[in-house]
Amino acid sequence: MDTGLEKLLLRPIAALAIILIFVWFVILILAWIERKYLKSSYFPYSKKTQFFSVAEGSFYDALVEAVGPEFMVFSKCRVIDLLDVDAQKHFRAFNRIKSLQVGFVVVRKGNGEVACAIELGDELSERFDKKSLFKDEVFTAAGLPLVRFDVQPVYSVSEIQKALLLSL
Numbered sequence: 001m002d003t004g005l006e007k008l009l010l011r012p013i014a015a016l017a018i019i020l021i022f023v024w025f026v027i028l029i030l031a032w033i034e035r036k037y038l039k040s041s042y043f044p045y046s047k048k049t050q051f052f053s054v055a056e057g058s059f060y061d062a063l064v065e066a067v068g069p070e071f072m073v074f075s076k077c078r079v080i081d082l083l084d085v086d087a088q089k090h091f092r093a094f095n096r097i098k099s100l101q102v103g104f105v106v107v108r109k110g111n112g113e114v115a116c117a118i119e120l121g122d123e124l125s126e127r128f129d130k131k132s133l134f135k136d137e138v139f140t141a142a143g144l145p146l147v148r149f150d151v152q153p154v155y156s157v158s159e160i161q162k163a164l165l166l167s168l
Contacts, residue, residue: 051075055151056103059120062155066164067106071115074105079135082114083142097138100131102146106164116145116167 052060056075064073079100087094104118117139121132139146145167149160 056120058153059149059151059155060104062157062160063104063106063118066157066160070109072107072109074107075103077102077105077117079117079138082117082144083138096134100135100138102135114144116147116164119146119148120151121148122151 050057052075060073060075067073079097079102080094082102082105083097085094085097102117103120106115106118107113108115119132119135136146147163147167149155149163
């Protein structure tokens with residue numbers, strides 16, 4: 001009786017195993033087809049129409065004029081590209097700044113030295129949030145000036161020059 005019972009129980013289990021293997025195989029084939037022919041679902045990217053917001057573009061133009069020909073201005077730079085931290089010894093410190101960025105960076109043309117970093121902020125309250133205060137502490141500890149400007153409809157080149165001279 002055991003052999004008959006075993007045969008009776010094994011048939012549905014074997015059939016279920018075959019069905020599951022078949023379903024798994026079909027899923028693999030469908031996934032391959034989707035990756036191969038429907039790339040848009042895996043690459044949902046498109047080009048932005050503008051690199052700068054209106055305020056950033058206006059500030060950038062005024063900043064380039066304010067710093068003059070002896071400096072270069074870069075925008076949207078990662079903090080980790082501006083400051084050194086030994087990731088092996090200070091992994092946590094590295095992780096805290098690796099995703100931060102600043103709006104603009106002023107660099108000396110002759111030697112490539114970073115003169116200062118600049119943040120363009122929307123509101124005064126933004127200056128006192130945790131992330132901004134942390135960023136201020138990081139730049140102070142590194143000895144790199146971080147200059148903050150409020151968003152304005154029009155920027156004065158002379159006011160930017162004054163603020164930069166005070167920080168440098």
